[in-house]
Amino acid sequence: MIGLSLWLGRKMTRVFLNDDQKLSPEDLHHLFHVLRMTSGDFLEAVYKRDLYRARLTDQSAQDGSLALEEKLEARQKDYRVFLLQGLAKGQKWEEVLEHGTEVGIDAFVAIQMKRSLRKVDHKWDKLKNRWEKIVEKAAKQSKQVDIPQVYPPMTLKEGLEILPKDSLILVCYEEEKDHFMKDYIQGQEKNIVLIIGPEGGLDSEEVDLIKARGGHPVSLGKNILRTETAPLIAGDRVYCLMEER
Numbered sequence: 001m002i003g004l005s006l007w008l009g010r011k012m013t014r015v016f017l018n019d020d021q022k023l024s025p026e027d028l029h030h031l032f033h034v035l036r037m038t039s040g041d042f043l044e045a046v047y048k049r050d051l052y053r054a055r056l057t058d059q060s061a062q063d064g065s066l067a068l069e070e071k072l073e074a075r076q077k078d079y080r081v082f083l084l085q086g087l088a089k090g091q092k093w094e095e096v097l098e099h100g101t102e103v104g105i106d107a108f109v110a111i112q113m114k115r116s117l118r119k120v121d122h123k124w125d126k127l128k129n130r131w132e133k134i135v136e137k138a139a140k141q142s143k144q145v146d147i148p149q150v151y152p153p154m155t156l157k158e159g160l161e162i163l164p165k166d167s168l169i170l171v172c173y174e175e176e177k178d179h180f181m182k183d184y185i186q187g188q189e190k191n192i193v194l195i196i197g198p199e200g201g202l203d204s205e206e207v208d209l210i211k212a213r214g215g216h217p218v219s220l221g222k223n224i225l226r227t228e229t230a231p232l233i234a235g236d237r238v239y240c241l242m243e244e245r
Contacts (some may be wrong), residue, residue, distance in 0.1 A: 013037075014044040014140045015054075016147060021047055022064035032061055042069075046145050049076065067122075074145045080106040080191050081238055082167070083231055084159045086113035086198030091223055092228040094134055101138035101148050103177060103235035105194075108135070109162070110153040117202030126150050156206055160213045164191045169194040169215035176217040176225055179232070184216050185241040192242075194234045199227050 001167045015027050015036065023031070031037045037056055045054035045066055051074035053137045054066040084097060097108055108131075112119065124237055130148070151162070163169070168189045170181060185192070195202075207217060220233055 006034070012042065012044045014046065014143055014171050016136065016140070017045055017047040017066070021066075021068075023060070023066065025065070028061065028064055031056070044072070044143075046074075050074070051145055055166060060111050060135045073098045076153070077104065077106075077242075079189055080089055080243060081235060082107045082109065082163060082191065082193045083196070083235070084109045084111050084193065085196045086111050086202070086227065087116040087153060088227045089117040092226075094131070095228045096231050097134045097148075098138045099130055100231050100235055101135045101144070102142040102231055104144075104239050105148060105231065105235050106146060107149040107151065109151040111152055111156050111159050111195075113156060113205040113206060116198040118198075124204060128152070131156070132214050156209060160210070163193055167193045167195040168192040169195065169210065169213060170218050170234075171196075171202070171207060171210045171215050172220050172230055173217040174219075175207075176219045179216065179218050181218050181237050182241060184218070185238065187242055187244070189242075192238055194231060194238070196227065196230045196234065 005136050013031070015023060015031070017023060031043070037043070039058045039060065041056050043054055043056070045068065046050045047068070051072045052068040053070040053072055054068050057067050058063070059065055081104060083096070085108070087093060087110050088096070093110060100108065115185055131150045135150055138146045168184060168191065170184060170193065172194065195215065197206075211217070218229060225233060
């Protein structure tokens, strides 16, 4: 009963199972060698967006399988939030990936904008695995049932083309003073897109391109936010507005 008492008495570790209903080698190592979990211990496992109370077995360490004991109720959104953001220098984009996942962003698209100070096109193969690991870790920590999708860097035009046709597109623009997210979010949207510029902000031609696609410039308030802070404020605001309506 030790494993069950741990399940009842402390916050459960959450893992995502692959299509074969098994743990990744990285998760196996973390569970057995970092957390020191053993056969009989319980954890939360997400398999194809369903949440289960799961148990480690003697076989788990061999092939990554778990015993799925009970299906649990998991709160799932009925909408998706896309973030198209100008590439930022240094580790700022990775901060956006981590904390953006925590506030409920479902898809990240790094955009090479006119004022972007960073270019990563030739490094994508190396960055892809790192960026995907960041959002997976954040999804586990924030108890989500989906791992956000991370797209390769692209141009703004390309980013707008991959969006679902029914998307509500909101561009967070420091020059906009009169319109806010609450003016457009009705609570029935299925796909909400947030567009945020890099450190130097959005170029007016980029804003015109977004508006031509049906986008709406919105203000995030009087203060000028850092490029790594703006998506967190915007993402949280979307969540609050969608939950209120």
